[in-house]
Amino acid sequence: MRRSSCRVFRALTRTFSTKQQIVVHPDVRHALAQKQPVVALESTIITHGMPMPENVETALLVEQDVRRNGAVPATIGIIDGCITVGLTQEELMELARKPREQVIKCSRRDLPYVVKMGQSGGTTVAATMIVAHRVGIPIFATGGIGGVHREGHITLDVSADLVELGRTPVAVICSGVKSILDIPRTLEYLETQGVCVATYASEGGVFPDFYTRDSGCKVPYNLPTAEHAAQLLRAWQQLNLQSGVLIGVPIPAEHAADKSAIDAAIKQANAEALAQGITGKDVTPFLLAHIARLTKGRSLQANIALIRNNASVAAQIACELAKEQSSTTSRKSSIKNPLVVGASILDLSFKITEKRNLHLDGATYSGVAKQAAGGVGRNIAEGIYKLYGDVNLISAVGRDQLGQILRQLMPQTLQNGLIVDESHATSLCSVVFDQSGDCKLILGDMEVHNSITPQLLKERSNLFRDAPLIVMDSNISEQAMTCMLELAEHYQVPIFFEPTDMFIAGKPFKLPPELTRHIRLTKPNIHELKTIVETITGQSVNWEPNTKVERSELLAQAKQLLHQIESHFNCIIATLGAHGVLLSIRSDAAHDTSKLLSLSPSCEHITHFYAAPKLSNIVNVSGAGDSFCAGFITALLRSHSLDECVAAGFVSAERALLSESAVPSTYFHNELAFESSFRDALQTLQRHSL
Template sequence: MLLKKCFSHGTRVLRNRKFSTRQHIVVHPDVRHALAQKHPVVALESTIITHGMPVPENVQTALQVEQEVRNKGAIPATIGIIDGCIKVGLTQEELMELAQKPRSEVIKCSRRDLPYVVAMQQSGGTTVAATMIVAHRVGIPIFATGGIGGVHREGHITLDVSADLVELGRTPVAVVCSGVKSILDIPRTLEYLETQGVCVASYESSGGVFPDFYTRDSGSKVPYNLPTAAHAARLLRAWRQMELQSGVLIGVPIPAEYAANKSDIDAAIQAANAEAQAQGISGKEVTPFLLAHISQLTQGRSLQANIALIRNNAAVAAQIACELAAGSRSSPAIGKSSLKKPLVVGASILDLSFKVTEQRQMQLDGATYSAVTKQAAGGVGRNVAEGIYKLYGDVNLISAVGGDQLGHILRQLMPAALQSGLIVDKKCATSLCSLIFDQSGDCKLILGDMEVHRSITPEVLTARADLFRTAPLIVMDSNISEQAMASLLQLAQRYQVPVFFEPTDMFIAGKPFRLRPDLTQHIRLLKPNMHELKTIVETITGQPVDWQPDTKVQRSELLEQAKQLLQRIECHFNCIIATLGDHGVLLSIRSDAEFDASKLLALSPSCGHITRFYAAPKLHSIVNVSGAGDSFCAGFITALLKEQYSLDECVAAGFVSAERALLSESAVPATYFHDAQAFESSLQQTLKTLQRQSI
């Protein structure tokens, strides 16, 4: 069914497990894409944010740790729970949201806590045990943390043993850490891990000396030492092939310059333990209390050591993950993804939007209006590409940004998978658009600097010819130059690839149709609004249209006007999706596509046309209108490329995707649907209520 590959890896792993958390886990698209493509991913916990460090060091460290993973070529996946939803790959906004919640409202989650936190829609920071469980559920084999829990001092009397140790014995995830926390009984912890069948090794440590968090030598040794990331990956590869169903623990010593004096740290631990007993601290509150008290006793030096070691562990884990992924990709047993990547060529823009909050009528008369502002990643090409990436599962994007601070901000807001095709032009400013919305959310004015899009030159496109050759569809927006359009259409002609044209704006909608007809014949699909449709009709026919489109008129009158325009140009295309505001969409399609939507991608001439009107489903709580049309495009294209859906289903896919955008603060939602089942449910519901009529 539609989008199954979109929610691929995590959903597949969950399917046959006794405890299925499929409906409760949301995997960030970057993480999902990396897992599907066998790219390296490193899981990260969230208790350092919620319980392990004070503000603001917790947030700063979490972001630094993620950057360490990226710097080494892997994708970070910080795991946390927000309002009952388990998130794999927290966005920066979600990370901040979790950090800002009062500590009393955030639960420190181990295995035993997960059902309650999910059922009661609570928020939680995941411990080593919980992070291992979730990482394994979605298929992430490597997890980096600071230090693991263990057998507490006097644990032989109190039986206080961390759930981390039991989890390592039954969950096959490799944990990269700086050993067992110094506050614990390390020899007994290592004995317990041996009983649990956990393979324990040191990393770059002569003689197999095991670290103890703040210092490089715990006084205990382990049987094995891994001198390099390649050796560690070799061990993990054998471990995975043997399917032992237990974890691996790799102890990485803290960088020498941050290591504490062992006698000083032991004295601080003894004092902190005595204070914990005096205050009656017990259970899962012991570790955060001791760490905080030790930080006070060492005047903050232990906190700096903690930050240094977790960053170092993340870097080492990423190196190991890259080595492991490289070996997996070279294995003949691993097949390549069957997805053919569509190609999007168009604008990436930083949008600055203003929504007027006053009730008085807006006029361009120099007056000041109170407004709510918002900054977001935008640009039609970029929006459509991100939508396809999140819905279909993969896409290539060719776009341009400046080498300035705005470009840096825009890239941070974009999924990493979309950035490989970005052109960074240091001579140009990043495109910035100011969008003015009235009280009802209608866009009244757009001001934009589009110069950087000229960096998408014919030479740039020709150099990326392989992306055109392998694409099942090319999506082009009208922000690129006519010269670039000509080059794009020549490549489409060379490789016989259909083109989907997104007109973008009524003043530039006719741009490609000023080119030679033998080039423009490869534009098989387009999605104009009424103003853009008028421009396109005038450009193709060379004749003026003597009326102004108005979506506020009666629906019957609007449909008649739209149909008359479509009939003047429909023979040039397989499909024209005319958007009619909140009325819905009017499609003009080649007649043989009514029962075989794949015909919309055909390069052969059209054989007669029919028109179908689809009324837009009603939605009452609209949050943002800026990206709904782009999400409709992404949903429609996704269903079309799957080549197994009817025309009605393609339209329904467009509507349900647009609906998610309307309910999102950003132009493209962070996540469209939790999983394939959620999408299918929405799609079937929309199909039942879809109002279609022939015109």
């Protein structure tokens, strides 16, 4: 049975990096690197706090609330021993579907065991604080924290959350202490731990008690606005106290429960827990579930409302706190980011499951349909974003439902440069794969790409000016290509051309040579290479490409084609299917890859063939070439050697081949894991000079 792509990825990452146990989603990593506001979220509401389906629905709504208020959500959980910061929707669902007895409620003490044994867990307040602090997230939103249990002065049952607040510098935004606990003793304990406790927009500093707005206790400080809260947190950070901050946000009045009814339900639930011998970390989930039944679901709705409100408040505070970093972010924005101009497409793929040959004869074939974000330009941009860290994308979508779906599937950062067209539909591409995963037919509506006009490109000329490299796919119009080449000439920036399809691969080379000379790198497959040769030379090639022939024959034919056009480029990466890649590079770039970005005329060329690594359990072949491109470009921009650039391309393509989507949700844990992976791949990489 085929494992899911995320599970395959987690298995691979444990193989490549045993030292690094935390995976950070690229959106979260990017936001942290850019000093953008991020809010950590826990996962015990998914695994232990709420029933299905309310647990997943609430988790997704909470993330939406964080985004709506200008911050990036980072839900933290553990899946198969991998601590993950920024769970995807697929991972949230996977965690929720696991039987409760297979998911551990993880506090500090549980983390080593769960990671070591490859188990899954929902992180409590304490564990979420630890992970958030480890990756640099200062603000965490939750429902309510643990505390001193009733009769805790006798049983010494005190939540680890309180100790963690005393030693981990994370600000916790919550609706106070769960009302099932002893709130006065909890506040006393927090004072002993040196935790700064304040309320948010609460008259008279009245501390909330989860389901209701008034616990009967007061705290010393009240923060009337997000700006006041951020000012307190700035001072807290500057003092480097190494302890947490607790901000109690009252549940919105319209959702607050009746205090007498809740108190009665808590009393009855406690009596039932005592009668059943419920102890330890099982007490809180038991009491919350029992109270929900006793209040006929009203407590659950109050729980959902307060969590969502806390997430919104936390996001607002995070945004205020991030404002002081604006000058740093502005300076960072001057760092040169690669630019990608090309297609964004909603891919609808069909994989035939019947064991019979495909014929275009009107017959019906059984298959599996999938929907994903696609488009060569978009895929490459997302790959570079996840591997390199920063990239700009210029692309076009329609203002329609398909466009909304596509944008939901794209990282938020890549949407900044999208052109939204009122008059054209979002590009939809239907792809048919046979049983082995080979692409047999593609039908596409590409009209919206004509919305990338010369005028709109000129309006974004600063992106061309600041780019170390421009990536152009062949889906855009010749007019847009002409404008891009003129801008590349003006700002002296090299272009990496992705031919996209054999029928349009020659498009830019129909333009005057004085324009196309800024196309310094290209990555055609063997069919596209033939088209480019025919367009540049003006002569037909009397050879029909076929990757099924013997490797020696294929290499000989490919080398002949490369020789005819090599003087036009610094680097041609000819992909030869499962055989590997054949590179034609200027000889002075063999030991200095910066020459691949040079705008000076090409000198003598040399060719190298790299055999593709063998890979089993292939899930999807549609995005492998785009991921190779992203990996190669990332290593090139980081000044790695030619062999390392190729190895980076191969390991990135491998991740795509093991992913359900064209671009994997995550390639590697971090930059170190990426470099470790392609350096390991160098050990088995076969290079032959030709």
